[in-house]
Amino acid sequence: MALTGKAGEFFDETGRIARFAGRFFTMGLKPRYEIRELLTQCFIIGYKSLPLIGLTGFIMGLVLTIQLRPSLTAYGVESELPVMVGIAIVREIGPVITALIFAGKIGSSIGAELGSMKVTEQIDAMEVSGTNPFKYLVATRIAASTLMLPVLTILGDAISMYGAYIGVNIRSVTSFHLFFSQIFNSLSFGDLAPAVIKTFFFGFAVGLIGCFKGYNSSKGTRGVGSSANSAVVLSSVLIFIIDFLAVQLTDILGLNY
Amino acid sequence: MLSKKETPAITDTSKNSGEDVIVVEHIYKRFGTNIVLEDFNLVVKREENVVVLGKSGAGKSVLIKCIISLLKPDKGRILVFGENVPELNHDELDRIRAKIGFLFQGNALYDSMTVRENLEFPLRRHWIDFSQKDVDALVMDALENVGLTHTVDMMPEELSGGMLKRVALARTMILKPDVILYDEPTTGLDPVTAREIDNLIIKLQKKYQTSSIIISHDMNCVKNTADRVVLLLDGKCYIEGAYEELERSNDEKIKQFFE
């Protein structure tokens, strides 16, 4: 029985995204590499998102600490505050918030950029100039966001912890050294590795969806706007789905204890 | 006044690959239920400017996009330099495309790059090795042809519509292609600039022995540049012949274009 309506559309879209991803692995990863464009994109995607991610990370660490303190005080384990915040940031809040901000900033800009290049025939112009636009535009952006999001997450985590350090010091006094040694003593491989690995997938999802939506944009300004918009929506949802799958996986592997 | 080559009203399609640069044979193209090209035929000989006339939406842009393989025809053969374009692989296509210039109807300039980078793009991409000095010389030479050397470091957004068209034209011809496909080269330009573009097209044809297909609604441009005019109607080649022949025609459908 043929699927119709929304369900049919959903599976159709899913299939097209899967094929687009397949094209990235079969075509995008083969040589002639577009190294220069890849580095440019890493700069744009990575470096230019840093201030935003730094700011949000800092505030998050600070606020989280302030919010957690009363509960911990009630149970008389206020001294565990740095450990509590550190684990929350590294395992979950750092990767997910960074990825969501990243999706909002990078997913939409890739979607809009490729979308407007598509409708003004710039992508066709590249093709007739002896350039494979999929490699030049799509593969480089997917690769750059896959590589940059983990780096941004680690930097974001660090800034977040600094925010937490300030948060702790609002009501009590802890030395910088004590604060961080307390956090690092409590963190294990099981906390760090899965958290970093999943950010590669988050980055891949944001790059893939942004490129997919832009590259298949329909004509007109509305087409460009809606590809930018749906790139953010879809990649944000995907981030949560991947996060959910990741936690199941680490649970099965026994890394959550 | 330009001397125009005498061409027979109906070109005989006997194949002579040395002479025929582009041969379009029985191509069909449809989008869903919208039939755009239906058994269309066209031959472009060496050093010939062929103008394709047709109403808006007739499928003129689709036709030249099929020739450069941005679109694939549903059926039929398209020979460019004797090679069947729809059947070529990526590398073979790139080799052919390096010899074809394509002017897009909407210019298609890269809006994130300066004029210089726009012009350098095809030079750097096709696998021909140019030194930086050659690249600079070619860029300035191409801009000089269209009278825009002073815009070299500007962004496309800083240029007027007519200037954009001329920059796009400079980019199209920077590789000195053997074949140029012009999609409405003079639309939206003032008569003086339009005339300059016409002259440029003719100059290029003489200087580099280019062959071209020109899509145009501008009857001055058609009159100036055409060695032969092809009328695309209902997906078919309705008639072809020299400008004067078509102008004299009594057929209602042809007359519409010459009023």
Ligand SMILES: Nc1ncnc2c1ncn2[C@@H]1O[C@H](COP(=O)(O)OP(=O)(O)OP(=O)(O)O)[C@@H](O)[C@H]1O
């Ligand atoms: N990519 C596409 N997908 C679907 N339909 C298309 C596509 N490209 C062109 N068409 C359709 O093909 C027909 C011919 O379009 P084309 O752009 O060739 O017209 P044209 O002759 O160049 O007109 P104009 O003079 O206005 O530029 C139109 O009906 C258009 O809707």
Ligand SMILES: [Mg+2]
């Ligand atoms: Mg057109």
